[in-house]
Amino acid sequence: MAAAAPGGVVRLCRLLLPLLAAVPVAGGSRGAVGGMLYPRESPSRELKELGGVWSFRADFSPGRAAGFEQRWYRRPLRETGPVIDMPVPASFNDITQDPNLENYIGWVWYEKEVLLPQRWLQDNLRVVLRFGSAHYYSVVWVNGVQVVEHEGGHLPFEADISSIIQGSPQIPCRITVALNNTLTPHTLPPGSIEYMNDRTRYPKNYFVQNIRFDFFNYAGIHRPVVLYTTPSVYIDDITVTTTSTESVAKVQYQVSVVGSMLYSLSLSLRDQEGRVVATGDGPAGVLKVSNPNLWWPYLMHENPGYRYFLEVKMQAQANEALLEDVYTLPVGIRTVHVTSTQFLINGKPFYFHGVNKHEDADIRGKGLDWALIVKDFNLLRWLGANSFRTSHYPYAEEIMDLCDAYGIVVIDECPGVGIKMPESFGNKSLQHHLVVMEELIRRDKNRPSVVMWSVANEPAAELPPAAYYFKTLIAHTKALDPTRPVTFVTDTNYAVDRGAPYVDVICVNSYFSWYHDPGHLEVIPLQLTAQFENWYKTYQKPIIQSEYGADSVPGLHSDPPLMFSEEYQKAMLREYHSVFDKKRKEYVIGELIWNFADFMTNQGTTRVLGNKKGIFTRQRQPKSAAFVLRERYWKIANESSCLPPIMKSHILFL
Secondary structure, eight states: OEEOOTTHHHHHHHHHHHHHHTSOOSSOOSSSOSOOOOOOOBTTBOEEEOOEEEEEEEOOSGGGOHHHHTTGGGSOGGGTSOOEEEEESSOSTTTSSOHHHHTOOSEEEEEEEEOOOGGGGSTTEEEEEEESOOBSEEEEEETTEEEEEEEOSSSOEEEEOHHHHHHSOOSSEEEEEEEEOOOOTTSSSOEEEEEOOOTTTSOTTEEEEEESSSSOOOOBOOSOEEEEEEESSEEEEEEEEEEEOSSEEEEEEEEEEESOSOEEEEEEEEOTTSOEEEEEESSEEEEEEESOOOOOOTTSSSSTTOOEEEEEEEEEEETTEEEEEEEEEEEOOOOEEEOSSOEEETTEEOOEEEEEOOSOBTTTBTOOOHHHHHHHHHHHHHHTOOEEEOTTSOOOHHHHHHHHHHTOEEEEEOSOBOOOSGGGGSHHHHHHHHHHHHHHHHHHTTOTTEEEEEEEESOOTTSTHHHHHHHHHHHHHHHHOTTSOEEEEEOSOTTTOSSGGGOSSEEEEOOBTTTBSTTOGGGHHHHHHHHHHHHHHHHOOOEEEEEOOOOBOTTOOOSSOOTBSHHHHHHHHHHHHHHHHHHTTTTEEEEEESOSBOBOOOOBTTBSSSBOOOSBOTTSOBOHHHHHHHHHHHHHHHTOTTSOHHHHGGGGGO
16 A cells, blocks of 8 residues: 555554544534534525635655644645645545555545635624545644544534634635544444565555455545534424325424524425425424325336425524524435335335445546436436445435435445454444444435435354344434334355344345356356245345346457356346346345446456446446346336336337
């Protein structure tokens, strides 16, 4: 990876991060405290996006500690030494031609100077700095004052900076971010630093970042950074749950207000035409909707993804002024229920025919890119996919918004991937994992597209500590959200999996004729059938084939099919599909191909510029397997009596 001075990155993380954790944080908090509503403009709220070019500097100093020792946050970053331009949002790894930056491990520094409207400096106004995500550990200063720190690379965090910018106005406002991408046995995902001490083979103080997951560990400010305003008394959080019968739906709500105990709340629920269908008042209650339009998945209804809009208005008296805050939350009315053989949405059986994805693309890495997002959703709908899993971390809120709007069903997965080392099952790791689930549920609890939580992917579930770990983790997740089932994705043998007893749905990954018996397609029917029957006999729970697939190099052909050819990928899919078609009549409730598109990984002898299991290339061009899957998914959808005639006729064009 990169060279480091004595102690290096791992020592820096062990020493610095506990030190930072002890620093008082202004306007921020550790753990999931308070709400995390997505920033939306309203009559009472303004929004300023901070995307674009930021100043950037990687700390290549001995120990990677120069930025803290010299207090780079105290003055403009350009005065501390050489800086370069860095786009935000984006990963920093692939932006330059510098291989040391591509593989950099340690602290990097970002800075943005922002001009604020004069009206934002007035009393009774709250100004909040919000990050959609930054990978992995972040410390943020405004005008040299620390405002927040956050651990975790895929979830939002924010800080109230009102007192800093209003107490000592400074033009422009300087935002400084220190970001560390080191992974340890106790981070999510976990990793470890290995020092190469053989001086005959490696330079002095040479180290590598070891990971146990198969995607590139991109780092940077990956999602939008915004400033937004609210009144000093404001709507902090909204929680909505829904139930329904054929004629009436109930929307239960809870609203929390911060800043005063003296306030009033009024609520109105509007349909997509803007008509008010229900009203309420107070911090908690139930709205009744007659003849509701339910939220249905794509291809399950002629009007999928139907959303109402809950407008919450707050009025409060503060400092002899009448304050009003308005926030509008999209709401989908739907129910989820799991039986021993079925997954029910709105009381009807739902079959997952979808994909696994990654936030990954050329140049920008994991950085949010609207053109790519819209392209991916167009491909999903072209494919006939009704669902995906956020493998292996929470995706951007902007992606989740489109899932809600389009009716794409989501298995929402936390960053619990690569949990293989025994030390990653200890109390320190577990406590962090619990906080991550709190943050994830706080962010996505109101999304109708999210039908199940996944707490991990392919952990070493056979280890003895895994039983207590997953029992505790899943119980905590269910306590936070009793309305959704909980799973984790396993590749452990059914007979020794210590976490499986606690899940609601069995999600299993297998790569028969690829990682097991490579090249032997003929073993798939026997082995896959045995897999399903063993899991169901043991647990009597519905099963999703959460991963299966084969690498294919675009344009590589072979007949008879040989590994890495497009023909082999197609042949493997068809062998799996023949078994799925038998077992989905019983207890198999879904199939998610690995993967939607090729993606980058660490370099290795089995990886040629990344993982090639995509049915699309990294540039989103279809391989032969994409057409196999498209034909299958539309035929499965065509079997549903809920599919409208215009969609059923689509099959004629395949």
